[in-house]
Amino acid sequence: MKLTGWRWRGVVGLWWGLLVAASAVAGVQHHPHIAVELVPEAVAVAPGESLTVALRLLPESGWHTYWRNPGDSGLETRIAWQLPEGVTVGPVVWPTPQRHPFGPLVNYGFEGETWLLSELQLPTTLKVGESLELAARAEWLVCEVECIPGEADFSLHLPIVAKTQWDTARREAWRAARAALPEAVAWPAQFAIEGRELVVQWQAEEVVAEHPEEAYFFPDADDLIDHAAPPQVVHRAGEWQLRYPLSSLFQRPPEAVTGVAVIAGRGYQLTALAGGEWQAAPPSDPPKQVLALWWILLLALAGGVLLNLMPCVFPVLSLKALSLAQGTAKARRERALHGLTYTLGVVASFALVAALLLALRAGGAAIGWGFQLQSPLFVGLLAMLLFALALSLSGVVAFGTQLMGLGDRLTSSGGYRGSFFTGVLATVVASPCTAPFMGTALGAAVLLPPGVAMLIFITLGLGMALPFLLLGLSPALARRLPRPGPWMETFKQAMAFPLYLTVVWLLWVLGRQSGVDALALVAVGLVLLALALWLWGRPPGRHPHWRNGSALLLLLLALATLYLPATLPPSGVSATGEKPHSSGYRPYRAETLAELRAAGETVLVNMTADWCITCLANERVALESEAVRSALAAQGVVYLKGDWTRRDAAITDYLASYGRNGVPLYVVYHPGQEGQMLPQILTPALVLSALQPTFSQPDL
Template sequence: MFRYLFAGLIGLCLFSSPVQAQEQDGLLPVEQAFVFRYTLAAPGRIALQWDVAPDYYLYRSRITAKTSQPGLTLAAPDLPPGIPKHDEFFGDVEIYHGAVEGSLAYTLTDPAATAIELTVTVQGCHEVEPLICYPPHPTRLRLELPPATATSAAAVGGLAGLGSGSGGSLIGQVTGQDALPEEKAFVFEAIASAPGEILARWTMPDGYYLYRDKTELALEDAAGMTLGALRWPPGVDHVDEHFGSVVVYYHQVELPVALRRSDGAAGPLKLRAAFQGCKENGICYPVMIRTVDVALPALTDAELAKAQAGFVPAAAAPDASAADASAENALRSTPPETGTGTLAGALLLALLGGLVLNLMPCVLPVLSLKVIGLAQSGESLTKARSHALWYTLGVLVSFAAIGLLVIALRAAGQALGWGFQLQQPAFVALLVYVLLAVGLSLSGVFSIGSGLAGTGQNLANRSGPAGDFFTGVLACIVASPCTAPFMGPALGFAFASSSLVALLIFLALGLGLALPFLIVGFVPALASRLPKPGAWMETLKQVLAFPMYLTAVWLIWVLGKQRGVDAIGLVLAGAVVLALGLWWFERSRWSGRPLVRALVVAVVLAALVPIVGITRLPPPAVDAAAIEAQGAVPYSREKLAALRTEGRTVFVNMTADWCVTCKANEKNVLGSAHFRERLAAANAVYMKGDWTNVDPEITAFLQEHRAVGVPLYVVFRGREEPGRVLPTLLTDAIVAEALAPAVP
């Protein structure tokens, strides 16, 4: 009976919780997904309204309001009941669809106040698969009060509906003393300043500033014309409440933009600009979009040729928007040659990758089990072949199951990389239990599979076909953190191919992993050299339990990185309950009392209860201080684009705590003084992204560079040169060559 329970634990590991998908094209901006309106509708009360777009929802508990204005006190938002939902991030919550109306009561004790200022923050998600959730989105409100309300706190009555707005950072009522209308706060114009150049200009009054990284340019209905690189002048470093460290411009900024023309005919050109800015120590405006006409002069053939010769292309494709161009410029790369252009080549690499995997430290605990099986098979060639076949079947079935899961998720539009299963805390906790159970079995606390035969069977017969099969399953599961360096090219081919080809490649990976054991089982000359069974096997079995325990400790550490110290406490408590159940199971094996056996199974199943608590724990915030202590900056798409715009060299390291190869590279190469010296000599920035937990932004980065998982190392040089993808196994020489000054 227990062997089926044990098999169920491993099965749960294979099909644990789904993967968070990365952002998809067509996702609405947050201001359009959750359109916000407000008004002063009654004495001491602000009316709030959200129009939630179809297929989106707002969290009720994530709607909050705060103020730093002296004398202004806010009550909790008065909101209607929502729809109950169990959320993977926040547990049991209520959500809103469609139109939502609420209110916010306030008390104003400052008789001299002429306006109220506050911030309303919301959070919501796009619920169509794949699920995508927005970060908390703050909206700053400023509402003018009628003169009559400025006399006393008791006279806040008589308020009319004075302010309303929609979008992100909203402007309430605009008056001569308040923020200027956007067309006066930010004057935009553009002219043709040279045969192959447009000059865009923004003019702002004193006290207003424009964000550089929130500014985009694109052409409308301009066949045969292409915008080139944006040549921003130096700006002012500014620490922003919403966007962190940014570059802004005051008063006036002129931006030269290269233009490629297919002919020299004169004619009009429509230039569209999307930009965002703020009033200093005041409100921030929503994204503003302006379209202006630019009169292009006629060019001679010589002038046109000269203009095209000096054209500096933008980072993106000609028909992409300016926002897409900026992002594409940050992410373009030249991957290393893989040599997997044919199915035969991919299958061969998959087979070799699985073969080499037997030497990796991740598989060491499973090798311990294989040593036991090989020793047992010394009794006869038939038994050796039986061990080999059942073990190989377990490996192949496991790889096929994971391959089918990957294919199904890909067909459903979800994005994932190899190693995604270890991003799930439930999977990691289950794997801890499996390894603990295997270790306790090897230590003699209980026996797996002894029910297959009667009392007195020797050790060689105890494991049986089921033991060999699930040893293969375990080999597949535990091996996954080590697969990327050797299986990456083949897996990349699989992820980009048809479902049948992908499944064949996964099976080839499994065959490579099982091949050494299969050869020993079917080659009599090798099988005959195996040691004969004896008393020494019991001692060896107990010694080999300790790699299992060490691997379980490593996974507990990974779980702590994913969900914090509370998760460690929960999984350790569950491990103690599991050990109690397994010990009791062995003690009651021959009691013959069904009630006792039922209680034993109940105790073992109770060990799974802490996993439910683990899944409800929120992931810790990115520890920016810890990353910066390593001489790195946390990865963000915007930060990478900004650094590239500045012409900086950027070394991007995508890693995960459960990735053994990542940790080895960081210890031996990226954590060395030589690496820091190379960075300093190249004036390079070290950027680090942590994929330990599901992160759609990093998943998107991996896919854009055709990587199937971590580690991924990309070196970007300056503005235009594509990034260079480095091998997954780093050396000092590889890094030195990648960061060396470019040869002119």
């Protein structure tokens, strides 16, 4: 049978009419993938009172509705009221929202039962004995991956009585609905637009959070931040600072930024005002502020001291230290001066690198500590420099002794210059060795105001120079060093070997970055360099110019071999590109991570780089140990590995989201929970325990 147009419409109309009539009476209405209900807090109301009415949303499991700022897509739930004269209604009061990542997008909304509250004010003119007629139309968008818009009409008939009668049957439900609302707080809060970033900062000393770095801020405005980018969070002494990239829709700074801050699963309604010189320590809380900074500085100092033990630095410095010890008591003053000039050299170099890093970050470049080693050219130059130093230690040539301050030129002015450049050199060769402490200190540093950041870098340099400075300043300490003697020559030559190993390692990094051809070419360059130095070290003979000229030519040829790695495109062979299946990991992509998390998988993220020794050690010892591998397989954990050997903006962003700007970084995601950061030094036991499901952290 075929229905004609008007008949068809008539049937639909009748059906629709029945539905509306039914809904006006019945409580819960069922719509595709969601049930909705309008719930008044009272069963009978009194004139002049206020009445809260909730729109109760019950999406199916896995489906969600949207907050007032829905994020990258979606649509907020809306309620339109039809009210009798004199009755007024306030804006919707929303519970604390959640983040819903989907691919490269993030939405703000609610899964599960959600109560949206509306506050109605009743006039005193209502007549007892009559009935209050309220009507509302709700519109929503309910989404899982796909979205279905829906709408429903409601009407409520409430008797008007002398004293409001509360709906006691739903008292608990109302309590839960109010508990889900963000708490209104009067915390001092400020915001600033810095370049292409929004920085929001608030003080909440009374709030204790086990994981303060997991704080989040949901802005009410939808054109303010890039919702998909996790914020960089800095927390110190009751103060939170969150930094978000600006939205592509951002046009001009608002007068105030309002929104919901979420700390440890609790929401707080904030208003942040435009801040001027807002990095200054707030007057109410100076001691804590200083303490926090001191803690960072202390870490920086300790990290600097640790750098001295790195295989690339130790040989150079141990020799320098011994040469200091050669001085007599008479030379005490000179010794102190050497210590000081060396310190100056280190600190100046650190300050230079810090200035570059900060200038680049201000320019918006996505870089982090260790960025120098992402350039094959820099790695090649470093290999050549260390090779030349090693050859000089082996006695091929006396070149470099000036730099290292060896020999008897200690008292001459050239010696002081030597000390200064030993400091510079030590900083350069230390750059591959990111000590565990430095990750935290430097991660914090780039997020801080430039002045403070610079202070941290300088402290790091000071830490590195500290052992040497103490030797120079304290004769007692210097006396405890072994007596100089013929054994020093043997020691010097032995110290060449750690340097040779460092060269091999750098060549390996270069090979991974630019391929085996470039590696072979740079190896030839090293041979040319050796030849040049050997010629240089020969007695001048009758034609010193001939000798020097050839040596110089060979040196230039050696440097020319760096041309290929510097210009070659990335080879595609990388820490993650190789054998993806046999090793059981997948390359990191932000989308992959979001999808896996959305799908409820447990995910282990490993951010690594070939030039990061700590990373490689952790992989060998823990991540690729039999115990961890079998646990990953048994628990079905997805292992994502990000390779930062070359620059990668996505990984830099990810690191920044955890307050880091260097590798390694390890994060475990349990289903429905925020990521849990692991320490920078891993053991199999530690990884295994982190993989155990925990139930401690609520979902944001």
